[in-house]
Amino acid sequence: MKEAKFNPTGGPIQVSVKCEPNRNGSYTIFLWEAEKNQIVKEFSGNFINSDDDTYELSTPNGDHAGRLVEAMVVVAIPAGLGPSDVTLSITQDGAELQHDGASVPPGSPGQLVDVFIKLVSK
Amino acid sequence: MNTHRLFPVGLFALLTLSVGNTADAQLVQATGLSPFAKDYKIDFAIPDAPAFKLLEVDQSAILRPQTARDLTVALDGFRGNSNSFVIPKQFGVELSPGLLVGSGQLKVSDYATKKYLYATRFSGAASRDSLNHGQLAAGVRFSLVDEQDMRNKGAAGSDVEVTRLTASILSVYTAVRRRVGPAAALTLNEEEKTAVKALSDSIKQYWADKYWNANSLEFALGARARTADSLGHDPKVDETAAWLTYANGLQGWGQFLFGAKVGAARDSTGSFQSSNTFAARLYLGSNDIKAFVEGQQALASKTQAQWLVNSGVEARLPTVGWINASAGYASNPTGGKPRLISSFKFKTAVP
Numbered sequence: 001m002k003e004a005k006f007n008p009t010g011g012p013i014q015v016s017v018k019c020e021p022n023r024n025g026s027y028t029i030f031l032w033e034a035e036k037n038q039i040v041k042e043f044s045g046n047f048i049n050s051d052d053d054t055y056e057l058s059t060p061n062g063d064h065a066g067r068l069v070e071a072m073v074v075v076a077i078p079a080g081l082g083p084s085d086v087t088l089s090i091t092q093d094g095a096e097l098q099h100d101g102a103s104v105p106p107g108s109p110g111q112l113v114d115v116f117i118k119l120v121s122k
Numbered sequence: 123m124n125t126h127r128l129f130p131v132g133l134f135a136l137l138t139l140s141v142g143n144t145a146d147a148q149l150v151q152a153t154g155l156s157p158f159a160k161d162y163k164i165d166f167a168i169p170d171a172p173a174f175k176l177l178e179v180d181q182s183a184i185l186r187p188q189t190a191r192d193l194t195v196a197l198d199g200f201r202g203n204s205n206s207f208v209i210p211k212q213f214g215v216e217l218s219p220g221l222l223v224g225s226g227q228l229k230v231s232d233y234a235t236k237k238y239l240y241a242t243r244f245s246g247a248a249s250r251d252s253l254n255h256g257q258l259a260a261g262v263r264f265s266l267v268d269e270q271d272m273r274n275k276g277a278a279g280s281d282v283e284v285t286r287l288t289a290s291i292l293s294v295y296t297a298v299r300r301r302v303g304p305a306a307a308l309t310l311n312e313e314e315k316t317a318v319k320a321l322s323d324s325i326k327q328y329w330a331d332k333y334w335n336a337n338s339l340e341f342a343l344g345a346r347a348r349t350a351d352s353l354g355h356d357p358k359v360d361e362t363a364a365w366l367t368y369a370n371g372l373q374g375w376g377q378f379l380f381g382a383k384v385g386a387a388r389d390s391t392g393s394f395q396s397s398n399t400f401a402a403r404l405y406l407g408s409n410d411i412k413a414f415v416e417g418q419q420a421l422a423s424k425t426q427a428q429w430l431v432n433s434g435v436e437a438r439l440p441t442v443g444w445i446n447a448s449a450g451y452a453s454n455p456t457g458g459k460p461r462l463i464s465s466f467k468f469k470t471a472v473p
Contacts, residue, residue, distance in 0.1 A: 019279070022279040023279055024279055024280075024281045024284040024285045024288060025279070025285065025288050026288040026289035026292045027292070028292060028296050030296075030304070032303075032304045037303030037304065037305075039300070046279075046285045046288070046289065047279035047285070048279055048280055048282065048285055049279075050279070068304050070299070070304060072292060072295055072296055072299060073292075074288040074289075074291045074292040074295065076284050076287070076288050076325050078329055078333070109322040109323075109325035109326050109329070110287065110288055110291040110318070110321060110322045110325055112291075112295055112308075114295070114308060116304065
């Protein structure tokens with residue numbers, strides 16, 4: 001699992017989901033408590049537009065140490081098009097801390113992409 | 123060797139081989155959908171293959187474009203001497219070797235990168251006429267443009283219905299995740315797999331309804347040989363043809379086809395004569411059922427009807443295949459009154 005090392009005294013941590021090129025799809029982002037089966041926060045959305053797919057985590061940042069960010073994304077791509085890259089990104093103060101994702105092939109009537117990134121305090 | 127006896131045997135062997143490849147197909151995997159292209163086929167109508175067309179199963183010269191399938195089978199000639207239904211006299215098979223041979227393991231990503239290879243299809247057909255002469259035909263067709271397979275209308279994230287269905291699929295997965303927690307594998311139970319498959323099928327049906335009439339352009343070649351008897355002796359080429367057909371979608375309700383057939387065929391004296399025809403056809407309806415009207419005009423042809431008007435219906439029989447029935451009038455190549463023409467075809471494909 002990839003790790004995103006954040007500055008506990010920096011700006012708010014942001015999580016975002018992208019699908020490039022943009023295709024029809026929906027996603028849920030879970031913020032899991034460290035070492036627990038407990039969901040701290042969740043965000044849901046779709047790709048009808050790509051302007052609102054970035055979410056800010058609560059402060060103080062130190063609370064997020066050890067927590068997992070999970071993106072579950074379902075994308076539908078008709079056959080004959082190119083694949084789309086689904087990416088979960090963690091950013092802070094305008095800099096990308098980490099990203100992970102997968103490519104969804106064409107001809108997928110609802111392909112799941114499921115990725116995790118662990119938040120680690122510097 | 124009796125080609126008419128062998129043909130159904132070979133057909134059965136091909137079908138058995140192909141079904142064997144796909145018998146254990148499972149759309150829903152433990153953690154998602156199948157990566158294999160065969161699981162995402164959409165049931166569009168099955169058009170005549172070039173070889174089948176050369177058997178003169180109907181008088182229409184237009185060769186309808188369509189997205190490639192692994193293997194399709196067409197049957198015609200169901201009408202006996204007293205207009206009763208009989209065992210069909212004409213059989214045709216069309217296959218994409220790439221899709222058929224590799225269908226079990228072909229990844230959708232591989233398909234996308236070699237789609238022109240997979241969209242090249244070979245066909246063979248056989249029949250016998252009322253004098254017990256055999257006819258054998260072979261053909262090949264290429265998709266130059268296939269927007270049924272370039273289904274980009276509304277694919278750029280803005281389709282509300284597909285987005286809603288992806289949200290429903292996602293809700294199944296997120297429910298599993300809440301149940302098992304972040305550390306465990308995302309394993310769906312049978313009920314959840316069924317739910318995901320049903321929702322995925324809904325997306326496929328939506329795409330079928332939306333893209334059945336997409337634009338396409340196809341080029342095909344074919345040749346037909348007439349044999350001295352039904353055993354296939356002394357074959358002589360008696361027709362060669364090339365087709366170019368363009369299909370244009372009309373909103374969600376129709377499709378306009380314009381095509382040309384250029385070639386040469388033997389006349390009654392045995393000498394080759396040009397056989398060139400332009401044709402247009404209009405489909406109205408939906409993917410599952412549609413009506414059509416068509417007209418065609420021969421140019422410099424001494425072997426075909428000078429004109430033809432025809433109409434009919436095409437209907438999908440879920441999980442079984444497609445039927446196509448038509449009737450119309452065609453001019454008589456030897457002069458005299460126009461003739462009533464009719465056709466009934468059944469076509470099926472590898473599931």
